[in-house]
Amino acid sequence: MPYVKTKDSTDLYVKDWGSGRPVILLHGWPLTADSWDDQALALANAGHRVIFYDRRGFGRSGQPWSGYDYDTFADDLAAVIEATGAEDATLIGFSMGGGEVARYLSRHNGAGIAQAGLISSVVPYLLKDDSNPDGVDGSVFDQMKDGIRTDRPNFLATFAQQFYGVGWISSPVSQEVVDDFSRQALMAGLKGTLDCVDAFGRTDFRPDLAAFRVPTLIVHGTSDSTVPIDPSGRAAAAGIPHAQFIEYSGAPHGLNVTEKNRLTQDILDFVKS
Numbered sequence: 001m002p003y004v005k006t007k008d009s010t011d012l013y014v015k016d017w018g019s020g021r022p023v024i025l026l027h028g029w030p031l032t033a034d035s036w037d038d039q040a041l042a043l044a045n046a047g048h049r050v051i052f053y054d055r056r057g058f059g060r061s062g063q064p065w066s067g068y069d070y071d072t073f074a075d076d077l078a079a080v081i082e083a084t085g086a087e088d089a090t091l092i093g094f095s096m097g098g099g100e101v102a103r104y105l106s107r108h109n110g111a112g113i114a115q116a117g118l119i120s121s122v123v124p125y126l127l128k129d130d131s132n133p134d135g136v137d138g139s140v141f142d143q144m145k146d147g148i149r150t151d152r153p154n155f156l157a158t159f160a161q162q163f164y165g166v167g168w169i170s171s172p173v174s175q176e177v178v179d180d181f182s183r184q185a186l187m188a189g190l191k192g193t194l195d196c197v198d199a200f201g202r203t204d205f206r207p208d209l210a211a212f213r214v215p216t217l218i219v220h221g222t223s224d225s226t227v228p229i230d231p232s233g234r235a236a237a238a239g240i241p242h243a244q245f246i247e248y249s250g251a252p253h254g255l256n257v258t259e260k261n262r263l264t265q266d267i268l269d270f271v272k273s
Contacts, residue, residue, distance in 0.1 A: 002014060004053070004079055004080050004083040004084075005079070006056070006067075006075065006076045006079045007075060007079060008064065008067060008072075010056050010061065010062040010064050010067065010076070011061060011062040012053050012054065012055075012056060012061045012062070012076060012079070012080060013033070013053060013054045013059055013060035013061045014033075014051065014052075014053040014080060014083075014084070015033050015040070015050075015051070015052050015053065016049070016050070016051050016084060017040055017041070017044040017049070017050045018043070018044030018045075018047070018048055018049050018050055019047075019048075019049050020047040020048045020049050021048055021049070021088055021089070021090075021271075022048065022049040022050070022051055022084070022086040022087070022088070022089040022090070023043050023048050023049070023050050023051070023089065023090045023092065023267075023271060024050075024051045024052065024077075024080070024081070024086060024089050024090070024091045024092070025039065025040060025050065025051070025052040025092050025093075025094075025097075026052070026055075026077070026091070026092065026093040026094065026097030026098075026100050026101065027052070027054070027055065027058075027094060027095075027096075027097055028094045028095030028096050028097055028120070029095060029096040029193075029196050029197075029200055030058065030156070030184075030185040030188050030193050030196070031058070031059075031181070031184045031185060032054045032058055032059030032060070032184045032187060033052040033053050033054050033059060034059070034184060035094070035184065035256065036052050036094070036256070038256070038257075038260050038264060039256065039260075039263065039264050039267055040052055042264045042268060043267070043268065043271070046268055046271075048271065049086075051080065051084050051086060051089075053080055055073065055076070055096075055097075055192075055196075056068070056072070056073070056076055056192065057188055057189050057191065057192020057193070057195075057196070058187065058188040058189075058192060058193075059184065059187050059188070060187070063188075063189035063191070063192060065191060068191075068192050068195035068196050068199055069195075069199055069203075070099050070100065070103040070199060070203050070205075071103065071107060073099070073100045073103065073199075074100060074103040074104040074107045074108060075107070077100055077104050077108075078104065078108050078111070081111070081112050086112055087112050088112070088114045089112055089113055089114060089115075090113075090114065090115040090116070090117065090270075090271050091104065091105075091113045091115070091116050091117070092116070092117030092118075092119060092217075092267065093117070093118060093119065093121060094119045094120055094121070094256060095119070095120050095121060095122060095200070095226075095227060095253065096122055096196065096199070096200040097119075097121070098118040098119070098120075098121025098122055098123040098236075099121070099122050099123055099199070099200060099203060099205055101116050101117070101118060101121075101123070102118075102123045102124070102205040102208035102209070102211070102212070103205070103208055105208065105211035105212060105213075105214075106207070106208040106210075106211035109211070110211060110213065110214060113214060114214055114215075115214055115215050115216070115217070115270065115271065116212060116214050116215070116216045116217070117216065117217040117218075117219075117267065117270065118216065118217070118218045118219070118233070118236055119218075119219045119220075119255075119256065119263070120219070120220055120221065120224060120226075120227055120232075120233075120253050120254070120255060120256075121218070121220070121227070121232060121233065121236065122200045122201075122203075122205075122227055122232055123205045123208075123209075123232065123236050124204070124205045124206045124208070124209055124231075124232070124235050124236050124239055125203075125204045125205060125206050125231060125235070126200065126201055126202075126227065126231060126232065127141075127201060127202050127204075128231075132231055134228070134230040134231045134235075135231045136201065136228065136231070138201075138202070140201075141197050141198065141201040141202065144159075144197050144201075145194050145197050145198075147159075148190070148193060148194060148197075149194070152186070152190070152193070153182065153186065156181070156182045156185045156186065157178065157182050160178045160181035160182060160185075161178060162225055162226055162252075162253070163181065163226055163252065163253050163254045164177065164178065164181075164252055164253075164254040164257060164258055165223060165225075165251075165252030165253075165254070165258060166178065172252070172258040173254075173257055173258060177257060206239065209236070209239040209240055212240040212241075212243070215242070215244070215270075215273070216240050216242075216243040216244065217243070217244050217246070217266070217267070217270040218233055218236050218237050218240070218243050218244065218245045218246070219233070219245075219246045219248065219255070219263060219266060220232060220233025220234070220245075220246075220247060220248070221247075221248045221250070221251025221252055221253065221255045221259075222247055222248065222249050222250060222251065223250050223251060223252055224251070224252055224253045224255075225252065225253070226252070226253035227253055229247070233245065233247070244270065246266060248262070248263075
């Protein structure tokens with residue numbers, strides 16, 4: 001079952017590893033399910049079934065013209081859960097994928113989900129406005145889209161450096177990791193790549209927080225310049241009762257790579273709890 005068909009007939013490429021209580025992993029923008037491979041392998045080796053897929057418009061999934069909004073993403077996730085028969089699952093979203101966790105819990109009443117995780121997530125609200133003064137100015141998202149339209153390969157290579165905290169003198173990742181980021185990102189369709197900037201940048205998930213009625217893990221890096229911790233990780237922890245919140249001091253956005261072993265262990269511990 002490499003593909004699941006959504007209700008609008010978009011094909012989603014699904015990776016399904018291992019057996020046991022399921023863990024569903026949702027990837028960030030503009031990557032693919034492959035960005036979760038290290039954690040997925042560890043979870044499968046620990047006795048879990050790991051289900052992770054390329055979001056519509058990205059990776060090996062279909063590239064429809066429309067549907068790049070969180071209601072549709074949540075419905076796509078529901079289609080994957082139904083097709084795989086996942087029950088009592090842990091649902092974890094990285095970056096943009098955190099929004100899918102929030103919207104699925106509210107829109108589908110958390111069906112089949114026993115635990116939730118938000119890793120470097122955009123939840124609850126990234127856009128700066130009068131109600132969210134610590135957010136990111138809307139001009140940043142407009143500039144991102146301009147850069148993508150002008151020279152997408154160049155934009156992605158530069159964005160990858162920010163994503164992983166690459167500096168002038170030192171880098172926490174190899175050049176090959178940066179190159180692989182671009183490889184995955186360039187598999188996506190241009191329409192979905194652009195539309196998702198507004199989806200993750202401007203969607204307000206604050207009304208969805210009340211739907212987090214399961215144990216929730218929140219992990220965020222204090223040096224995340226892509227999704228700053230104050231309007232995201234810290235605000236989510238304040239808005240989700242009894243969430244387990246772990247701050248990674250000095251970690252950038254892409255801590256699934258830069259803090260790979262620590263994150264993998266924290267997820268394993270949470271899933272077992």
